[in-house]
Amino acid sequence: MIKKSFFTNMSSQKAAYVGCFSLCFGMFMFGIGNALIKEASETMPSVQIVLLRSCFSVSYMFMFLFFTGNLKWLKSHNYPLQIGRGIIGFFGLWTLFLSFKFLPMPEATTFTFLSPFIITALSGPLLKEKVSIQRWVAVIVGFSGVLIVAQPSGDVTLYGAGIALISAVIEGFIMLMARLLKKDKPVTSVFFHTGIIAIIALIYIIIFGDWVTPSPYNLLIGASLGLVSCLGHVSIVYAYSIAPAVVVAPMLYTLIIWGAAFGYIFWGETVSTMMFIGVPLIVGSGIYIVRREKVENAKHVPEIDLG
DSSP states (O other): OTTHHHHHOHHHHHHHHHHHHHHHHHHHHHHHHHHHHHHTTTTOOOHHHHHHHHHHHHHHHHHHHHTTTOGGOOOOOOHHHHHHHHHHHHHHHHHHHHHHHHHHHHHHHHGGGGHHHHHHHHHHHOOOOOOOOHHHHHHHHHHHHHHHHOOOOOSSOHHHHHHHHHHHHHHHHHHHHHHHHTSSHHHHHHHHHHHHHHHHHHHHHHHHHHHHHOOHHHHHHHHHHHHHHHHEEEEEEEEHHHHHHHGGGGGHHHHHHHHHHHHHHHHOOOHHHHHHHHHHHHHHHHHHHHHHHHHHOOOOOOOOOOO
């Protein structure tokens, strides 16, 4: 059981370093996960990968909560919203996995960072939050970077880029819905989100028969994917719980490094010229949005209740 004193006794400077390291570790886990997704996509349908990943993730989370005596954390304050978020999440995860099948790792990873711009654009009309002119400019600049990366080439097709963009938009909606679930613990939202995705994936496979008998190697990939996904989520929640978002959020973009590295190591993919032009625009705009939100709201990220 994690002691609260571990958090409260940490100096702000130490918390910043630990938070940044934790978020970098989480991005490393997601980088491995993305590579596993791309590898599995060569022999299994995307929906089946979604099912395996989700089933293993839910199993790991349930075992953790069971053996630590925290099954009470699975109680939600808003079951309809959790269910709706899981249904939407299925399509987001499915299109994400498809994007890794049709795009090189660096480009597919970069497209995932469109979500913060979607959140900013939609937080006004959907959550009635005030969005300043400066943040709108940052959204436009960041989206321009995404369009630059999306320029069709021999490796980046309009079809693959379109799927990646759809996935990012859906992920933006999912994150907005998470803001409405602040009363639930992060592990509660992750458990429901992943579990509902697994159920929908299973129903889809039963109806449409989109199933390939997995080999032991594919099962190992599924088990590993579920594990790194859980570790990644825990690391991110931990990072945001001990340090301000404005400090740790820039570490999210280390995922681009892992995407490029794994793409080169395992598939011989190289970084395109458009990536060098578009990525700085995306990263710079994303960091500005986080810092601007900190200035406008003047709030610290709520601490995670570990009791």
